[in-house]
Amino acid sequence: MSRVTIVGAGVMGTATAWPLSDNGHEVRLVGTHLDGDIIKSCKISGLHPRLKRRLPPGVTPFYVEELETALDGADFILSGVNSMGVRWIGRTLAPYLKPGSRLIAVTKGLEADESGNLLILPEVLRSELPEGVRDQVSLAAIGGPCIAGELAARRPTCVFFGCRELETAQFLANVFRTSYYHIQTTQEIAALEVAVSLKNAYAMAVSLAAGWLQVAGGPDEAGAHMHNPAAALFAQAVFEMGCIMKALGLRGEYASGLPGVGDMFVTCRGGRSSMLGSLMGEGKTYQQGRAILKGETLEAALIVEQMAIALPKLEARSLLSPGDIPLMRALIEVVAHGQPLDVDFDLFFR
């Protein structure tokens, strides 16, 4: 039996409590300063209001002010914060991490560095830790197609646990693995995280077709939808994810595997990235789309913004050419440069 402290009580972080609880582990669920209402509800009735479920047995909720208590004696920590909270959690946990500490994150996102490389969020978190500890902590990440509410409903779910230290990945996989939570391990955490991050941006791209259907007035009198262009966008997305990953020296197969294609498939089924893509397909500017989706964290757009920074640098290093990744370039024009959407299918599949 392990003691696990989850920091961040959003849907994804919290959903990991189900397999942990089913395996008999002790779980402490700590809300951030944004999660006060969630923790209050959990403390009063056990109900997580966003997951719309009661927490399973063995899960104790804590306010952020109770973090120190919640971390006491924890075997490892799970970071459930979103990409905006990664530096915060690094700084917040720094005093409690020791050489040998283990942390696993569900957060997806990328940060372009000055040479155009894409830093994955576990490394951003690591950079907030003090020297001496920084390289002695084992950071892992979960990637793959997982809608939080389905994991909490114990639907069959397949994911990868990635960590440079394979024994950490395997230890964590053994803690979480259940009859419905199927976990493969990999040391290629960078490839895993880049694939699952890029897929957010590209899931937005696939949803452009839904916006085009709106503009066309919906299905026509004979029932024609916009599945053909959606499928072309989807396939081009997989192709471009592979291009970007190869340019970065990462294993391109993950683009067409569970982290890329699988996660994009599930992300296309709904959510904020899809809504933003659909609005862009309708001809809305990025600013208009943001205004309509007010208050939502648009992870897909954050990824496109980082790609806008990275792309000229990767081209300057001859790792990508002007004809490459036309779909991402179209997204960059909209999101980073305020231009209208212009997708040219004749540039695809070359």
Place this chain on the structure above:
Amino acid sequence: MSRVTIVGAGVMGTATAWPLSDNGHEVRLVGTHLDGDIIKSCKISGLHPRLKRRLPPGVTPFYVEELETALDGADFILSGVNSMGVRWIGRTLAPYLKPGSRLIAVTKGLEADESGNLLILPEVLRSELPEGVRDQVSLAAIGGPCIAGELAARRPTCVFFGCRELETAQFLANVFRTSYYHIQTTQEIAALEVAVSLKNAYAMAVSLAAGWLQVAGGPDEAGAHMHNPAAALFAQAVFEMGCIMKALGLRGEYASGLPGVGDMFVTCRGGRSSMLGSLMGEGKTYQQGRAILKGETLEAALIVEQMAIALPKLEARSLLSPGDIPLMRALIEVVAHGQPLDVDFDLFFR
């Protein structure tokens, strides 16, 4: 301007008349002996009853008995028959084909040969032609995500035209290409056709999750669907298509490109393959599923049956191993051996 004779007045063959008409070509649409009612309607009112649209300008319908007239002076022929009609169309057209004749097919399917290789249907058609002509005819194929009704609605559609003779592929692409019908050419017709055929079987597999959702009583009280397992099935499908193609010495990239992943994406959105997969997910045997979908051609099941023939031969040649392609093996057990469905996610992504 070209004269094009389409043989087979099903939805896919007929839909190709739209780009042809828009480009000003003369089109003769010949029904098979199964298409009498369709041609009758087209002759009387111009309405294609299954596409629910009037034929575009420049398209003349012909009964199968008028085939000779319809072929007179044709620059090339498009085969729109389904996989059951491939040998028929080969025998039927044989007297009219001369060295240099060009034919392009929309039919998808595979036939396992005695060594476990998968023959693509254009080659099956070729085998029905007399010697002396057989190797002098240029056979091309169209592959990619294309719902017929959407092509006829002029929705953006991306496909590959494949032909061993690149100049034929390019000639045909120039005849068909419009502002909405985006065509890339390839000489790798075998890889193209194997990918677009396998995707039918695997689209059925993705739809198992819809059946599991039925068994679970639909979305639960918190709204959990079965998108996580569907995504895992989808990603494993892409992975296995690549395995099979590499085993056959074919270019595996098409599995994760437009012909594989793109076409599977669109096929998962509905149709017979999806319905059969959903029924299998509900626990129906293949026989029960067939009975429920009575009268429908189940191309996905035909592909699985051919894989059931090919697999032991490919294993005997050490091109595939017993641990490979667990999802296809699960389909084979149901379709070819009458067994209940047994999908083991722990065998995936290895």
